[in-house]
Amino acid sequence: MLNPLDDTQVDIEKVLLPEIQTLKTFAEQTFLDTYASQNTEEDMANYLADHFNLKLLTEEVISSDAEYYLAKIEKEVVGYFKLNYGQAQTEVVDENAVEIERIYASTQYHGKGVGKVLFESILQIAQSRAASFIWLGVWEKNPRAIRFYEKCGFVEFDKHVFVLGTDEQTDLMMKLELKSNS
Numbered sequence: 001m002l003n004p005l006d007d008t009q010v011d012i013e014k015v016l017l018p019e020i021q022t023l024k025t026f027a028e029q030t031f032l033d034t035y036a037s038q039n040t041e042e043d044m045a046n047y048l049a050d051h052f053n054l055k056l057l058t059e060e061v062i063s064s065d066a067e068y069y070l071a072k073i074e075k076e077v078v079g080y081f082k083l084n085y086g087q088a089q090t091e092v093v094d095e096n097a098v099e100i101e102r103i104y105a106s107t108q109y110h111g112k113g114v115g116k117v118l119f120e121s122i123l124q125i126a127q128s129r130a131a132s133f134i135w136l137g138v139w140e141k142n143p144r145a146i147r148f149y150e151k152c153g154f155v156e157f158d159k160h161v162f163v164l165g166t167d168e169q170t171d172l173m174m175k176l177e178l179k180s181n182s
Contacts, residue, residue: 023061024057157174
């Protein structure tokens with residue numbers, strides 16, 4: 001069993017084009033680990049093909065309105081997140097907001113502090129952009145994630161539909177207001 005990450009260095013690195021395949025492989029695996037048991041194989045396959053293909057990931061990585069980051073421990077990828085800005089947000093809640101579209105850790109690192117490191121990095125990035133708040137959508141049937149976001153200070157403010165393959169699911173929209181730097 002792994003020890004908590006108290007003394008372990010977790011490096012957060014912005015994804016660059018040479019790491020697209022690493023991102024794709026890790027993103028697909030964490031998505032499968034999180035949702036495969038609660039969705040059909042066909043819906044999962046369709047979602048992965050539509051949202052984690054190399055063409056789309058490349059477009060997103062080179063976009064100025066989206067950023068991917070990998071979390072690594074001694075070069076092993078243990079987590080990642082994707083942030084959207086401005087018009088790249090899945091729903092433009094506020095031009096000055098930052099959307100966390102994806103945030104995942106490897107299952108073997110759940111409860112070990114990787115999520116906290118990812119969130120702290122997101123918070124720093126949002127503050128450096130002088131964002132008014134951070135928001136995200138989280139599946140209403142993912143209580144572990146909802147508890148994590150609530151622990152980080154997020155509150156529910158709306159709901160929206162998330163389509164996984166042919167299945168329309170409900171996401172809770174949650175946000176965290178950021179203190180003004182002025």
